Amino acid sequence: xxxxxxxxxxxxxxxxxxxxxxxxxxxxxxxxxxxxxxxxxxxxxxxxxxxxxxxxxxxxxxxxxxxxxxxxxxxxxxxxxxxxxxxxxxxxxxxxxxxxxxxxxxxxxxxxxxxxxxxxxxxxxxxxxxxxxxxxxxxxxxxxxxxxxxxxxxxxxxxxxxxxxxxxxxxxxxxxxxxxxxxxxxxxxxxxxxxxxxxxxxxxxxxxxxxxxxxxxxxxxxxxxxxxxxxxxxxxxxxxxxxxxxxxxxxxxxxxxxxxxxxxxxxxxxxxxxxxxxxxxxxxxxxxxxxxxxxxxxxxxxxxxxxxx
Amino acid sequence: xxxxxxxxxxxxxxxxxxxxxxxxxxxxxxxxxxxxxxxxxxxxxxxxxxxxxxxxxxxxxxxxxxxxxxxxxxxxxxxxxxxxxxxxxxxxxxxxxxxxxxxxxxxxxxxxxxxxxxxxxxxxxxxxxxxxxxxxxxxxxxxxxxxxxxxxxxxxxxxxxxxxxxxxxxxxxxxxxxxxxxxxxxxxxxxxxxxxxxxxxxxxxxxxxxxxxxxxxxxxxxxxxxxxxxxxxxxxxxxxxxxxxxxxxxxxxxxxxxxxxxxxxxxxxxxxxxxxxxxxxxxxxxxxxxxxxxxxxxxxxxxxxxxxx
Numbered sequence: 001x002x003x004x005x006x007x008x009x010x011x012x013x014x015x016x017x018x019x020x021x022x023x024x025x026x027x028x029x030x031x032x033x034x035x036x037x038x039x040x041x042x043x044x045x046x047x048x049x050x051x052x053x054x055x056x057x058x059x060x061x062x063x064x065x066x067x068x069x070x071x072x073x074x075x076x077x078x079x080x081x082x083x084x085x086x087x088x089x090x091x092x093x094x095x096x097x098x099x100x101x102x103x104x105x106x107x108x109x110x111x112x113x114x115x116x117x118x119x120x121x122x123x124x125x126x127x128x129x130x131x132x133x134x135x136x137x138x139x140x141x142x143x144x145x146x147x148x149x150x151x152x153x154x155x156x157x158x159x160x161x162x163x164x165x166x167x168x169x170x171x172x173x174x175x176x177x178x179x180x181x182x183x184x185x186x187x188x189x190x191x192x193x194x195x196x197x198x199x200x201x202x203x204x205x206x207x208x209x210x211x212x213x214x215x216x217x218x219x220x221x222x223x224x225x226x227x228x229x230x231x232x233x234x235x236x237x238x239x240x241x242x243x244x245x246x247x248x249x250x251x252x253x254x255x256x257x258x259x260x261x262x263x264x265x266x267x268x269x270x271x272x273x274x275x276x277x278x279x280x281x282x283x284x285x286x287x288x289x290x291x292x293x294x295x296x297x298x299x300x301x302x303x304x305x306x307x308x309x
Numbered sequence: 310x311x312x313x314x315x316x317x318x319x320x321x322x323x324x325x326x327x328x329x330x331x332x333x334x335x336x337x338x339x340x341x342x343x344x345x346x347x348x349x350x351x352x353x354x355x356x357x358x359x360x361x362x363x364x365x366x367x368x369x370x371x372x373x374x375x376x377x378x379x380x381x382x383x384x385x386x387x388x389x390x391x392x393x394x395x396x397x398x399x400x401x402x403x404x405x406x407x408x409x410x411x412x413x414x415x416x417x418x419x420x421x422x423x424x425x426x427x428x429x430x431x432x433x434x435x436x437x438x439x440x441x442x443x444x445x446x447x448x449x450x451x452x453x454x455x456x457x458x459x460x461x462x463x464x465x466x467x468x469x470x471x472x473x474x475x476x477x478x479x480x481x482x483x484x485x486x487x488x489x490x491x492x493x494x495x496x497x498x499x500x501x502x503x504x505x506x507x508x509x510x511x512x513x514x515x516x517x518x519x520x521x522x523x524x525x526x527x528x529x530x531x532x533x534x535x536x537x538x539x540x541x542x543x544x545x546x547x548x549x550x551x552x553x554x555x556x557x558x559x560x561x562x563x564x565x566x567x568x569x570x571x572x573x574x575x576x577x578x579x580x581x582x583x584x585x586x587x588x589x590x591x592x593x594x595x596x597x598x599x600x601x602x603x604x605x606x607x608x609x610x611x612x613x614x615x616x617x618x
Contacts, residue, residue, distance in 0.1 A: 073495070077520050094606070094607055095495050095496050095603035095606060095607060096405070096599050096602065096603055096606075097493065097494070097495035097496065097596070097599055097600055097603050098495040100493065100495075100599075101493050101495060101519075101520060104493070105520070161498075161499070161607050161608060161609045162606070162607035164606075184406065184409065184413070185406070186404050186406035186407040186410060187404050187406065188404075189470075190470070194610075199609050199610070210410075211386050211410060287406070290405050290406055290409075290602075291406055293405065293599075293602040293603060294404035294405055294406050294602060296602070296605040296606045297403070297404060297405075297471070297473075297601065297602045297605045297606075298403055298404060298470050298471035299470060300470045300508050301503075301508070301610060
């Protein structure tokens with residue numbers, strides 16, 4: 001089989017920082033075009049719309065959607081109807097129902113739909129999962145704090161309804177937790193702190209439990225002004241695990257071991273996407289987005305001071 | 310097979326109005342006990358907790374949970390671990406994740422879990438589904454308006470976080486719409502009107518679309534002071550369908566036909582529960598609750614005047 005002829009849709013920060021280098025480094029993919037509102041200044045033809053690309057005669061097998069979640073669904077439907085395999089950035093949609101619809105279309109068309117969760121491929125995650133599988137978990141604590149002005153400059157869409165607010169980074173933690181914890185959790189209480197001039201929360205606290213009564217707490221805050229903290233701490237009957245992720249790097253601390261490694265998240269995601277296409281299957285796990293929807297469903301809202309960037 | 314030895318958990322308004330008459334009218338069920346904080350004054354033994362009932366030596370095969378959704382999950386887990394079949398009132402949980410957990414436990418234990426949606430058994434619903442299956446749908450309009458003081462007196466839990474507010478009745482409309490419409494819809498916009506002194510919305514407008522671009526609008530309002538309106542209107546290429554439900558009665562108007570009938574909702578639910586138990590299977594459709602979670606996820610909140618009962 002030849003390389004997968006690939007087009008990138010949406011050429012923003014995540015596309016440039018992560019997708020383009022990962023695609024360039026993977027011989028299974030051949031970047032043939034881009035779709036963007038403005039000229040992305042890449043070495044391949046670009047088009048303002050997916051329809052224009054499809055009308056161009058350029059052969060395309062697969063696309064990645066790197067647009068904001070509010071517009072991702074219509075593009076994914078179009079792409080699947082064009083017979084393309086689709087890589088969705090996280091979160092896979094603005095609603096859970098639209099993701100179910102995409103899954104049904106991909107299944108009906110026999111195309112691969114990949115709802116990607118890049119943080120699951122951070123260094124140490126698989127080791128953490130294996131270590132926890134053999135231990136009794138007593139408590140879980142997630143702390144996900146970063147300065148929104150530093151990490152999301154100018155991203156107006158994250159503040160709009162459907163943009164998730166502080167859950168946009170927080171869903172990364174949930175994607176790891178749902179992957180490494182052996183028992184499913186569900187939210188029991190949530191407080192969402194919403195700036196008076198915005199629709200989406202700038203901070204949130206969520207309490208979860210599993211069926212055994214094990215508690216998980218999650219604190220997210222975009223008002224952090226110091227260094228970011230992206231930590232998952234798990235107390236077990238055999239000591240404490242701490243997974244700390246950072247940009248380009250992650251660090252797993254176990255009672256008698258330390259594992260550190262560089263970021264291979266997007267390289268791993270594209271390797272997985274190629275494998276899914278070769279196997280003719282999809283991978284659509286909505287669990288992280290479901291936890292976010294649950295937190296909104298049962299969350300108390302507290303108005304906090306307006307956020308001005 | 311003998312009758313299913315049955316216990317009712319939570320003996321509030323819905324239990325007295327609907328469950329007890331339906332159980333009394335179905336020879337497949339034999340009511341043997343009740344669980345309630347206070348003496349429910351029924352002709353069967355009552356217990357303050359499920360554990361007390363199970364310790365009593367009374368043999369029980371199945372239970373219905375008629376408690377508020379915020380406490381339903383822990384009881385359902387207990388009941389499944391006692392080897393009981395479980396009938397869940399709507400909504401099946403306060404979160405989507407907890408329902409997935411229940412489904413997994415029921416499957417692992419080989420017990421029946423039934424997430425009931427009583428409005429799907431209103432008169433005319435099956436006929437509406439059959440009629441729509443053969444027509445092109447152009448637009449759908451749901452209007453669900455009732456006086457909260459009349460229909461939910463003293464129900465403090467519906468105003469608390471996790472209590473759904475006006476979506477508590479609105480989810481009935483969604484349970485019908487997801488059943489009768491041939492294509493899946495997903496929410497694209499939502500506005501939730503929340504009293505300044507409450508956590509849950511008193512009114513809401515939600516816009517949905519399907520993949521063909523067909524629009525569905527949904528208007529819910531608990532501030533209605535006149536007669537309630539519980540209507541689903543579907544415009545098709547062959548005229549308009551209108552399904553109007555009422556307490557104890559429903560009315561389906563088609564272009565050249567009218568179908569009216571008395572309420573058999575809970576009788577039909579218990580007939581279905583008995584059939585599921587006999588067949589050894591579960592029926593857990595989360596689609597209505599998923600739409601509500603999606604509306605909360607992408608909904609804009611607007612504060613409205615405090616609600617005092």
